[in-house]
Amino acid sequence: MLKESYQVLEQLRKPHGMYIASPSNFYKYVWIRDNVYISLPFANKNNELYEKTYYRMLDLFREYEWKIDILLENKPKWVWEYIHARYSADEVKEIHDEAWGHVQHDMIGAFLFGIGLGIRHDKTMIRDQKDLDILQKLVYYLENVEYWHDPDNGMWEEWREVHASSVGACIAGLKSIEKTVEVPSTLLENGFKSLFDLFPRESKDKSVDLAQLSLIYPYRILNGIMGEEIVSRVEKSLLRESGVIRYAGDSYYSTLEETHGREKPRHFYKGTEAEWCFGLPWLSLCHLELGNIEKAMEYLEKTEEIMIEPGVIPELFYSGTRKPNPNTPLGWSCAMYILAKEALMK
Template structure:
C-alpha cells in the first residue's frame, strides 16, 4: 500500500517538479498548498524531489515578483490582486477564466514552512541571493497585508474570515525561516495573539474545523493539552466512518449539493457533509504528536480500509456511502497516508 501510494504521487508529478492535485478534470491544476503537503513525504528521502518542488515554486514567485512588489507598496483591495493560489499544470501560469478565492495567507505560510523544513533536513533549499530576496519579500508581504487580522479564504478557499489554521501556517512559516531572513518580531507576536484569541475555534463562524489539525501537524504550533482539545473536538463532532467532514454544514460535495446547490444556510446541510479521506491519517499524525501510538495505529488501519485499491485514496466519500467523488486519487490524501504510515512505523520501532 505504501509503495502504491508513492506511485500515485509519481504519476501526479509534472516534469517541472510540481504536482497536480488529482488526475480528475476538476483538479488538473497546481495549487501551492497542495504541493507543500504532497511533497512532505520526500523531505527525508535521498532524492531530488523535495528540492525540485520548491525550486519550481521559487521560480513561480520570481516570475510574479513584479506583482509581489506592487503588493509591498499597498495593501490589496481586490481578490485578484493577491498572490494566486492555483495555476495551470504545465506552464504554471495564473488562471483568469473564473473567479477564485485567492486570499489564502496560509499557502504563503505553508510555502515558507516547507522551505524551513527542508533546511532542517539538510536540503539545499536556497540556490542564490535571489531566492533569499523572494523569501524576504514574502515575509514583508505577510506584514503588509497584516495577516493576523486580514480575513482570508482559508484552506478550503471559501468565505473570508480570520482562520486559526491560516494564522498557524503563517506563524510556522515565519518561525521556520527567521534564521535566514529578517522576520520582525511583531509578525510573530501579533499572530500568536490573534490565534489565542480564537482558540479553540477555527473562526468566528466555525467552532471546529478539520483544518485546525494543521496546528498540531505539520506546523506544531499547538501541542499538549491545547492540542488534545482540538483533536477530541474533531473526533467528537467531525469524525465519520470513511473520513472527517471539514466542518458542520459543509455543502461541498454534500449529498444535497447537486439538488439544492450550495446557497442554503449551513444548518440545511448538516448530516449530509462529505467525508474527507485525508482526515483519518491526519488524525493519526496528530495522535503521534500527542504521544498516542495505539490511537494513531487505529487511524492508519482505518485509512487502509477505505482505500479503493491498495494505496489509492480519493478526496472524499459522499456522506454515509462507499461512493468516492471524482477527484480520485487525490495526491494530498495519499501523501498524508504515507506520512502517517512511515511515522507510525518509526515510532513503533523506537518503542
C-alpha cells in the first residue's frame, strides 16, 4: 500500500515539481497548502523532489513579488488583493474567472514551515539572495496583514474568521525560519496570545474543527494536555466510521447538497456532513506525537480499510456511506497515509 501511495503522488506531480490536488475536474489545480502537505513525505528522502516543489513555489512568489511589495505598503481591502491560494496547474498563474477565498494566512505559514523543515533535513532550500528576500517579504506580509487577528478563509476556504489553525500555521512558519531571516518577536507573541485566547476553539463559529489537528501535527505547536484536549474533542464530536467530518454543519458534499460549492449556509446540515478520509491518518500522526502508539496503529489500520484500492484514498465519503466524491484519489490523503505508515514502521 505504501508503494501504491507513492505512485499516486507521482501521477499528481507536474513536470515543474508541484502537485495537482487530484485528477478530478474540480481539483486539477495547484494549491500552495496542498503542496506543502503532499510534499511532506519527501522531506527526509535522499532525492530532490522536496526541493523541486519548493523551488517552483519560490518561483511563484518571485513572479508575483510586485504584488507582495504592494501588500507590504498597503493593508489589502479586497480578497483578490491577497496572495492567491490556488493557481493553474501547468503555468502556475492566478485564476481570475471565479471568486475564491484567497485570504488564507495558514498557507503562507505552511510554506514558511516547509522551507524550515527542509533546512532542518539539510536540504538546499535557499538558492540565492532573491529567495531569502522573498522569505523576508513573506514575514513582513504576515506582519502587515496582522495575521493574528485578521479574519481569513482558513484551511477550508470558507467564510472569514480568526482561525486557531491559521494562527498556529503562521506561528509554526515564523518559528521555522527565525534563524534564516529576521522574525520580529512581537509577531510570535501576538500569535501565541491569539491562539491561547481561542483555545480550545477553532474560531468564534466553530467549537472544534478537523483543521486543529495541524496544531499537533505537523506544526507541533500544542502538545501534552493541550494536544490531548484537541484530539479528544475531534474524536468526540467529528470522528465517523469512514473518516472525520471537518466541523458540525459542514455542507461541502453534504448528502443533502451534493455539490462542490464552498459558500454555503453555516450549521445547516448537521448529521449529513461528509467524512474526510485524511482525518484518519491525521489522527494516527497526532496520537503518535502524543505517545499513544496503540491508538496511532488503530487509525492507520482504519485508513487501510477505507482504501478504494491499494494506495488510493479519496478526499471524502458521503455521510454514512462508502461512496467517494469525485476527488479521488486526493494527494493530501495519500500523503498523510504515507507519513503515518512510515512513522509507525520505524
